[in-house]
Each structure stands twice: as C-alpha cells, then as structure tokens.
Amino acid sequence: MSVKTPIYLDYSATTPVDKRVAEKMIPYLTEHFGNPASRSHAFGWTAEEAVENAREEVAKLVNADPREIVWTSGATESNNLAIKGAAHFYSGKGKHIVTMQTEHKAVIDPVRELERVGFESTFLSPEPNGLLDIEKFRAALRPDTVLASVMLVNNEIGVIQDIVAIGNICREQGIIFHVDAAQATGKVAIDLEQLPVDLMSFSAHKTYGPKGIGALYVRRKPRIRIEAQMHGGGHERGMRSGTLATHQIVGMGEAFRIAREEMALENVRIRRLRDKLLSGLQEIEEVYVNGDLDQRVPHNLNISFNFVEGESLIMAVKDIAVSSGSACTSASLEPSYVLRALGRSDELAHSSIRFSIGRFTTEEEIDFTVALMKDKIGKLRELSPLWEMYQDGIDLNSVQWAAH
Amino acid sequence: MAYSEKVLDHYENPRNVGSMDKSDPHVGTGMVGAPACGDVMKLQIKVGDDGIIQDAKFKTYGCGSAIASSSLVTEWIKGKTLDQVMEIKNSDIAEELALPPVKIHCSVLAEDAIRAAVADLKAKQSSAKVAA
Numbered sequence: 311m312s313v314k315t316p317i318y319l320d321y322s323a324t325t326p327v328d329k330r331v332a333e334k335m336i337p338y339l340t341e342h343f344g345n346p347a348s349r350s351h352a353f354g355w356t357a358e359e360a361v362e363n364a365r366e367e368v369a370k371l372v373n374a375d376p377r378e379i380v381w382t383s384g385a386t387e388s389n390n391l392a393i394k395g396a397a398h399f400y401s402g403k404g405k406h407i408v409t410m411q412t413e414h415k416a417v418i419d420p421v422r423e424l425e426r427v428g429f430e431s432t433f434l435s436p437e438p439n440g441l442l443d444i445e446k447f448r449a450a451l452r453p454d455t456v457l458a459s460v461m462l463v464n465n466e467i468g469v470i471q472d473i474v475a476i477g478n479i480c481r482e483q484g485i486i487f488h489v490d491a492a493q494a495t496g497k498v499a500i501d502l503e504q505l506p507v508d509l510m511s512f513s514a515h516k517t518y519g520p521k522g523i524g525a526l527y528v529r530r531k532p533r534i535r536i537e538a539q540m541h542g543g544g545h546e547r548g549m550r551s552g553t554l555a556t557h558q559i560v561g562m563g564e565a566f567r568i569a570r571e572e573m574a575l576e577n578v579r580i581r582r583l584r585d586k587l588l589s590g591l592q593e594i595e596e597v598y599v600n601g602d603l604d605q606r607v608p609h610n611l612n613i614s615f616n617f618v619e620g621e622s623l624i625m626a627v628k629d630i631a632v633s634s635g636s637a638c639t640s641a642s643l644e645p646s647y648v649l650r651a652l653g654r655s656d657e658l659a660h661s662s663i664r665f666s667i668g669r670f671t672t673e674e675e676i677d678f679t680v681a682l683m684k685d686k687i688g689k690l691r692e693l694s695p696l697w698e699m700y701q702d703g704i705d706l707n708s709v710q711w712a713a714h
Numbered sequence: 715m716a717y718s719e720k721v722l723d724h725y726e727n728p729r730n731v732g733s734m735d736k737s738d739p740h741v742g743t744g745m746v747g748a749p750a751c752g753d754v755m756k757l758q759i760k761v762g763d764d765g766i767i768q769d770a771k772f773k774t775y776g777c778g779s780a781i782a783s784s785s786l787v788t789e790w791i792k793g794k795t796l797d798q799v800m801e802i803k804n805s806d807i808a809e810e811l812a813l814p815p816v817k818i819h820c821s822v823l824a825e826d827a828i829r830a831a832v833a834d835l836k837a838k839q840s841s842a843k844v845a846a
Contacts, residue, residue, distance in 0.1 A: 351819060512741055562842070617775065618775070619752055619753070619775050619776050619777060619780075621752075621776075621777035621778065622725070622750070622776065622777050622780075622781060623780055625717075625725060625777075625778050655750075656750050656752075657749045657750065657752075660752060692731065693728060693731055693773055693775075693781060694774070694775045695745065695754050695756035695773040695774065696749060696754060696772060696775045697775075698733060698756075698773060706749065711747070711748030711749065711750070711754075712746060712747070712748060
C-alpha cells in the first residue's frame, strides 16, 4: 500500500484550494487588478463584473438573491456582523439572545461581547447526541428575545441542527434568526428561499476556496437590517466597508459553483469512505462516536478511544493529520467544550479524534488510517493500566484515585 | 509540543512494559495519578531476599512524557536496594529526559510511583513478619 504521509484528514479545519479555483483567481491579481469600486474606467468595470458574477454563484448555491450576499473576510467576520449588527439594530425590541453551548467561538464570543454592553444571553445545552431539543429552545425564548443563533453543521461533531423547526419558532415570535453555515456549504443542500433564516454566515476556505474571504446572507424579504461593524467607504450597501478583494471573491464564487455542480456526487463518494472508516474503527473495542450518526454530514467522524490518553494518542498517529478533542497542543489542558457539553467525561473528551474527509481523500488513505489506528490503539492499550483494569473487570468509577 | 529525543525513544520503545503478580510477597505495586488528571502510572518491583530489586515493570496511561518518565525509572531502579531507589528525585528524571516545565508533573508522578511501590512492599513484608 503506497500512500503519502501525513494523510490529510482535517478538511473541517480547512480545505486545499481546488486547482480550478486557483487558476481562476490568478488573473485577478495581475491583469485584472482594478478596484471594483472604480466606476470611471475599464479596470474597475472588469473587476466589478467579476465580483458580481461571483456573488451570483454564491447566491445560487444557497438559492438566494445576489443582492442578499455581503462579502466579508470570512465566517468569523460574518458571525460578528450578523450577531452584533442585528442585536444592536433591533435592541429597542429587546436585549436577550439565545444560542447554544456547542456553537463555534466566533458565535459564542460576539454574544459574550454583547453581554458586556448590556445584553443578556441563554446558552442552551445540546442533548447527548449534540442536537438541540426544539422544546427546550422554545422554552428559553422570552418576550425580550431579539436574536437566536444556531449553527447548521457543527464543526467538531458534524451534527446537523433542525434549522427549519428552530426558524419557524423564531418567525412565529418575531425573533431574528442567524445561522452559522461555515461547515455546511457543499455538504448539505441550502435553500434560503424556503428556509426560515434571516442571516447566514459562509466561509470560502471550508469549501475548497481561499482563506480570508466569506459572506453574510442578509434577507431582503422581509428586510433584515444590521448595523455595520466596519465603517468607511460604504461598500456592500453600507453594511461592510473596505475595498473588495477581487481575487478572493472570484475564488469563493468558483469554489461555490463547483460545490453546487458536484456536491451530490461528491457526497455519495464521501459517505462511502466514511462508512468504511467507521466500520473499520468499530472493530476496535471501546470506541464511542461523538454526536448523532444520522443527523450528521458524512464528512465528519468524531470518535473517542477509551483507556488511551489524548496527547499520547496524537503522538501515536502523526502519520495522519487530524484534530483532537484534547487541547494539549495549545496552552490549556481543557478538553473540547463541545464534547463536554454532550456530557462526555474528561477522559473520553481528551481521547477523541475528529477525522474529516474531503474531496481529495482516497480509499487507500482510509485503509491506511484504519490499519494505523488499530495498531496504535493496541499498542497504547498494552501500555495502559486502565485498559488492564477494564480487562480484569474492574469498574474504574469505583476506584479511589489519588488526584494530583 | 516538541519532545526531546530521549522522551521520543522511550515513547517509541518503552522498556519493561508489563505486569507482575500483585499477590506475590516479593512484589510491590504502586499506582499513582488519576484518569481525570490525564495520568495514571502503575509501577511494580520484585525484590529478592537480598533486598535488591531484581525486576521492574510499568504501565502508564498518560502523555509521552509520563510514559517516558515511568519507562526510565524501571531502568534506573533495577539492581538497586530499596533505600537507594528512595533517593531518586523527580528532578533527576526531568533532567535526564529534558522535560519542559509543563511536563515536570510527569517526573513527580514517577517519583511518587517508586515511593508507592516501595511502601506497598514494606507493608507486605511487615505484615508477613507479624503473621510469622
């Protein structure tokens, strides 16, 4: 078996730019370098046309009107603009925000920031499968709730929230509904003409486009208003000032065009690879899938390996590029807050691995990964006193550990 | 996390992995740490009638530095007396493995494991004497 290591299985962190995308971008750096805001000459007109074509491609993937698409620097900026922008604009109606504990930090932190300027918030915990209980959501709403934000696809565990049900409740009660869809484009079908969503965040680099570009969908009917967070030349209908990055925008447009045309076939292939990876890993004892397996994109498989420690696990699997639920790679020793919110123990949260599969993953790479995991988990368990105790039938929860 | 070559060597080729019979009167067992803290070390020593450690085995649930620390001490304690191994300091282990400051606790745990194994053996021997 000949595969080149390390194998990239971290497509939820970022994706390579598709070659077709990169080729389309390059002329907009060198030849067609005009400022799309220059109205007085052909350089500007060419750039503006490219920007508007790309806007149309982004809109088409999610069945929106191109005039509902606002360019940003990425999903983090889109989330900030949506949450802070809408909360401030509609703050006369109320100052309460509802979201989830398992949101991306780019949603959690803007909400925390709003708390510092007088808003109140409710962070709902998910069910153990990662999904939001709709009745708990309904119960959390107050007369002064102005905004709700729930992501479509979770970045760590890949579960798909029921944004139709959540959005319908928001509609009934006149609450602005924002959805972070950074992890969703090209993976799940999005039809904003049908969906009860007011604001939706997108990123290019999770969908084979370049980093540094994203978009925010802002509904026109009924019209949703937001306060600009970036002030300046009044670009993007005043919602986001700053000279447009033509080449990045062209890249996002092309990436989203490819996603629209190829996602149906691509998802079938990826699901097959995921099923193969899952069945291979399930041959290992004491593994736990994190997050619902049905309400989930096939690109993500997040698994905890019991009785092995997270950091040594990451050391053992350096031939594959994956993310870990253990934050040992960063300064803190805190395990993933998403897995903790599902009710996973610290140990299981630490010993989790997020495998994310993408456009360029091959079957050979999946076979290699399964064989590698079986070998390494076996070796680490041979070293593990906890595994030995488990094999001897000792209930680890009954042991009095000397915490240190 | 950049590991020293010595840590990587012990991690890749851990020495003296295994278990001995806990009920053997010549075997002392030390288990330290807690799963929730991310480290559990089990160290076992087998002592001859001459009071010298003939064999040592370990199993460790923990990071690379924890595995290396416990692997290293099994090498160090073989052939030594109980009094000699009680003199091993965590700083000796940390220095030998060039552990970074955030991993010093791994060497502390390894030192604790030695002490726990020796204490277990001594308790066994004194209760055996009482019985005799």
